Amino acid sequence: MSQIGSFALLLALGLSAYSFLAGLLALLGRDAGSLRLGETARRAGIATFAAVLLASVVLVTAAFKDDFSIAYILHHSNRDLPVAYKFAVLWSGQEGSLLFWSLLLAAYGFVLRLRYKIDQRLFAHASVIIAAVQVFFLLILNFAAHPFGMVAGTIPEDGNGLNPLLQYPEMVIHPPMLYLGYVGFTIPFAFALGALIMRYPGEKWIHITRRWTMVTWGFLTIGIFLGMHWAYYVLGWGGYWGWDPVENASWMPWLAGTAFLHSVMMQEKRGMLKVWNMWLIFITFMLSILGTFLTRSGVISSVHAFAQSGIGAWFMGDFGRLSGFPLFYWYPGFLEIVLVVCACFYWANRDHLQSEHKLESLVSRESSFLFNNLLLMVACFTVLWGTLFPILSEWVQGHKVTVGPPFFNRVIVPIGLLLMLLTAVGPLLAWRKTSLESLKRNFLLPLFGSLAIGFLMIAFGVRPWEDPSFFYAVMAAILSMMVIFTVISEFVRGGRVIAGKSEMGLLAAMVHLWHRNTRRYGGYIVHFGVALVVIGFLGTPFNKEVEKEMGFGDKVQIGPYTLVCQSYTQDDNPNYANEWAIINVFRGGKQITTMYPERRFYKSTGQPQTIPRIYPSYKEDLLLVHDLYLVYEGRNEDTGKPIIKAHVNPLVPWIWSGFLLMVFGTITCLVPNAEARRAVPATAPVREPAHVGAGD
Amino acid sequence: MSYSVPFSRWAQAVVLVLAVFLFLGAGDTDARFKDLGHRMMCTCGCGQVLLECNHVGCQSSDKMRNQLLAALDRGDNDDLILQGFVQEYGPTVVAAPTTTGFNRVAWVMPGLALISGMAFVVLVVRAWKNKPAPAVADGVPLPRRGELDDFKRKAREETDL
Numbered sequence: 001m002s003q004i005g006s007f008a009l010l011l012a013l014g015l016s017a018y019s020f021l022a023g024l025l026a027l028l029g030r031d032a033g034s035l036r037l038g039e040t041a042r043r044a045g046i047a048t049f050a051a052v053l054l055a056s057v058v059l060v061t062a063a064f065k066d067d068f069s070i071a072y073i074l075h076h077s078n079r080d081l082p083v084a085y086k087f088a089v090l091w092s093g094q095e096g097s098l099l100f101w102s103l104l105l106a107a108y109g110f111v112l113r114l115r116y117k118i119d120q121r122l123f124a125h126a127s128v129i130i131a132a133v134q135v136f137f138l139l140i141l142n143f144a145a146h147p148f149g150m151v152a153g154t155i156p157e158d159g160n161g162l163n164p165l166l167q168y169p170e171m172v173i174h175p176p177m178l179y180l181g182y183v184g185f186t187i188p189f190a191f192a193l194g195a196l197i198m199r200y201p202g203e204k205w206i207h208i209t210r211r212w213t214m215v216t217w218g219f220l221t222i223g224i225f226l227g228m229h230w231a232y233y234v235l236g237w238g239g240y241w242g243w244d245p246v247e248n249a250s251w252m253p254w255l256a257g258t259a260f261l262h263s264v265m266m267q268e269k270r271g272m273l274k275v276w277n278m279w280l281i282f283i284t285f286m287l288s289i290l291g292t293f294l295t296r297s298g299v300i301s302s303v304h305a306f307a308q309s310g311i312g313a314w315f316m317g318d319f320g321r322l323s324g325f326p327l328f329y330w331y332p333g334f335l336e337i338v339l340v341v342c343a344c345f346y347w348a349n350r351d352h353l354q355s356e357h358k359l360e361s362l363v364s365r366e367s368s369f370l371f372n373n374l375l376l377m378v379a380c381f382t383v384l385w386g387t388l389f390p391i392l393s394e395w396v397q398g399h400k401v402t403v404g405p406p407f408f409n410r411v412i413v414p415i416g417l418l419l420m421l422l423t424a425v426g427p428l429l430a431w432r433k434t435s436l437e438s439l440k441r442n443f444l445l446p447l448f449g450s451l452a453i454g455f456l457m458i459a460f461g462v463r464p465w466e467d468p469s470f471f472y473a474v475m476a477a478i479l480s481m482m483v484i485f486t487v488i489s490e491f492v493r494g495g496r497v498i499a500g501k502s503e504m505g506l507l508a509a510m511v512h513l514w515h516r517n518t519r520r521y522g523g524y525i526v527h528f529g530v531a532l533v534v535i536g537f538l539g540t541p542f543n544k545e546v547e548k549e550m551g552f553g554d555k556v557q558i559g560p561y562t563l564v565c566q567s568y569t570q571d572d573n574p575n576y577a578n579e580w581a582i583i584n585v586f587r588g589g590k591q592i593t594t595m596y597p598e599r600r601f602y603k604s605t606g607q608p609q610t611i612p613r614i615y616p617s618y619k620e621d622l623l624l625v626h627d628l629y630l631v632y633e634g635r636n637e638d639t640g641k642p643i644i645k646a647h648v649n650p651l652v653p654w655i656w657s658g659f660l661l662m663v664f665g666t667i668t669c670l671v672p673n674a675e676a677r678r679a680v681p682a683t684a685p686v687r688e689p690a691h692v693g694a695g696d
Numbered sequence: 697m698s699y700s701v702p703f704s705r706w707a708q709a710v711v712l713v714l715a716v717f718l719f720l721g722a723g724d725t726d727a728r729f730k731d732l733g734h735r736m737m738c739t740c741g742c743g744q745v746l747l748e749c750n751h752v753g754c755q756s757s758d759k760m761r762n763q764l765l766a767a768l769d770r771g772d773n774d775d776l777i778l779q780g781f782v783q784e785y786g787p788t789v790v791a792a793p794t795t796t797g798f799n800r801v802a803w804v805m806p807g808l809a810l811i812s813g814m815a816f817v818v819l820v821v822r823a824w825k826n827k828p829a830p831a832v833a834d835g836v837p838l839p840r841r842g843e844l845d846d847f848k849r850k851a852r853e854e855t856d857l
Contacts, residue, residue, distance in 0.1 A: 237744060237748045237749075238748070239748065242743070242744065242745075242748075244743060355824075358824045358825065359821055359824035359825055360825070361825075362821055362825075367817075367821055370817050370820070370821065371814075371817060374810075374813045374814065374816075374817050375810075377813070378806065378809050378810045378813055381806070381809050382805075382806040382809070385802070385805050385806060385809075386802070389793065389802050393793070393798065393799070393802075396798050397797075397798050399786070399787055399788075400787070400788055401787050401788060401790070401793050401794075401799060401802075402737050402787075402788045402789070402790060402791055402792070402793075403792065403793060403802065404737060404745065404791035404792060405734075405745055405791060406734065406735055406791045406792040407791070407792035407793065407802065407803075410792075411803075411806045415806075415810065
């Protein structure tokens with residue numbers, strides 16, 4: 001079986017190398033032969049997908065068949081592993097996850113190459129660039145991180161098993177989503193670079209890649225939030241984001257991608273920021289690759305990172321000294337090559353990227369996008385800086401320092417608040433120029449509404465002058481509500497205009513409004529979701545926690561809850577042994593639920609895992625909802641009684657609601673506009689319809 | 697009679713108010729334990745903040761928490777406590793870079809990036825506002841204001857508008 005897999009990988013490498021080289025030659029020529037050669041390159045690209053898919057199927061089949069002669073299966077699976085997690089074996093280790101990366105890239109390439117008739121020459125350029133990226137990953141898979149390596153000597157009866165932390169339903173979804181996001185940014189990158197190389201006239205390449213970018217961004221968003229949800233529900237420390245380098249690695253391309261999604265509108269509508277957008281998508285792609293490098297090279301320590309390996313040099317190159325000689329050597333890695341290629345093509349074609357319009361006013365949608373991009377990129381830089389600072393410190397000072405949550409919270413939170421302010425004000429600004437009168441008219445209601453929320457918080461006992469974290473919480477509440485009021489006012493104002501001109505009711509008019517410009521109003525829904533997420537974050541300073549050893553009948557008081565330990569017990573199954581406590585939860589003297597915090601001991605790996613239990617108080621507190629979060633930490637060896645840690649985490653459920661709204665908003669952005677569908681013929685260039693309100 | 701307060705007095709007052717604001721409530725032991733416990737990392741390799749390490753029987757975090765409580769009971773100030781931990785566990789025990797020496801760079805850079813970015817954007821906006829409309833993508837320059845007026849005049853003459 002491993003031979004089939006190995007052969008499929010070699011074949012995929014040959015096919016993608018052919019797709020790259022033949023495609024490149026075809027682009028250089030202009031005759032009929034070049035066209036035919038280009039067609040063979042396209043087909044080779046399609047066949048690459050089939051070959052990588054075959055290799056992936058072989059690896060998953062080996063996991064299902066418990067083929068422990070393959071070292072990867074031995075190290076990441078075992079006989080008693082539940083069926084769903086056998087699929088997860090594909091991305092649970094270094095080699096398999098690289099294969100998965102390659103598979104997703106091949107799948108994206110497959111779709112792109114099937115849709116080549118939209119614009120054959122642009123797609124041919126993009127196809128060659130994707131083939132080049134594919135060659136890089138297949139080279140690693142074939143020569144540095146081979147997933148079909150065989151076990152030397154006697155083959156063990158059973159495997160080492162899957163990491164217990166990955167044995168959770170969300171872990172079957174989270175990595176694929178994250179990878180779809182990471183890998184997906186290759187597509188807009190390929191189109192952008194292709195458009196630059198061929199000096200593509202106009203902005204059609206942006207129209208073509210808009211949905212690709214949006215879908216990719218959506219996947220990355222889902223991946224990040226599923227990761228947060230998994231951390232909250234599995235790791236058992238009561239939090240969802242620890243500023244771990246691997247978490248940061250996923251957030252950086254998200255920030256850059258978000259900046260791109262905003263600033264690209266300036267290019268579409270006003271022909272501005274062409275250079276910036278080009279570099280923004282280059283940077284986003286490079287950050288995706290950098291994230292892949294950071295998680296795999298071992299240069300930074302993280303609980304999420306894969307084992308330390310030598311593949312880092314493939315990504316970042318190597319700089320060292322020849323042993324025994326005072327001579328230095330250097331060879332570039334993939335990232336350096338990408339950077340040089342992008343810089344060269346940019347330099348050669350920079351005159352093609354001149355703005356078609358100038359900025360007319362500082363109070364305009366354009367300038368709000370500029371500042372939005374600035375803040376997003378400063379946030380991105382800060383995360384990158386904090387992530388890499390330990391390495392820099394080691395170079396300069398000779399020792400590492402830790403850059404953990406206190407640093408990021410102190411630096412990122414103010415930037416985040418400024419971003420929220422822009423999110424609230426930006427939609428109220430029109431393209432080109434906004435009069436201060438109109439801004440005042442549209443902004444007063446959201447401003448006073450949100451300030452009222454701030455005063456309410458102070459009235460209910462939050463003292464922003466007592467602690468900086470309370471100050472940030474009040475500011476976050478005010479700005480989030482400002483965003484929410486702005487979004488609502490935009491929908492209502494636009495809806496009223498339509499309702500006034502038709503027979504529609506306000507609600508129907510608002511739906512119609514969204515349907516006329518799904519991108520704009522879908523974007524507002526995303527903003528609403530972001531505001532809810534921030535509301536979820538602002539509960540952190542008000543978290544409560546208590547830790548106590550609980551025997552039969554013992555009580556603990558936390559927040560409004562009284563916890564009573566009814567019993568504690570243990571169980572055993574082929575995959576793991578477990579212990580858990582049975583905790584009755586009372587509120588206001590009435591029992592509201594029973595919770596079963598658990599701790600498992602996986603037999604194959606010998607590792608423990610905490611399974612916290614969480615009770616969101618939706619029924620009791622609709623708006624000021626919180627989570628009661630119980631963790632079974634283990635047993636006191638002397639008394640045999642379980643130690644329970646209880647947290648009350650205010651507002652956390654809003655994070656997940658906000659996330660769902662963000663996903664919903666992203667999906668609504670992808671729906672074609674009603675008027676565009678009816679009025680614009682298929683061959684006509686895409687144009688946004690006229691808008692109601694301040695502008696798109 | 698008018699009396700003007702020197703600028704340095706104002707500055708001192710502002711610094712004092714800020715200091716009071718920042719350090720309000722930091723005095724009691726429980727709050728200091730929480731604060732310091734969140735400024736240090738557990739050294740067991742879990743990569744978590746000291747007070748968030750949830751391994752029962754974790755040799756590192758239990759010992760470190762006890763050391764922290766003992767230091768607070770002795771009445772040591774925050775800096776002394778952190779120094780003690782750094783001496784025993786190395787510089788990586790502190791969860792964020794200190795504000796001394798090269799570590800200051802870690803704190804300065806994000807602010808510097810923000811300020812220089814803001815300045816750059818403002819300069820770009822001002823330059824854009826002041827400069828004439830740029831050339832279009834295919835290299836053909838857009839008409840300048842005078843040329844545009846000529847075109848308009850010609851168009852009016854030809855269309856009799």
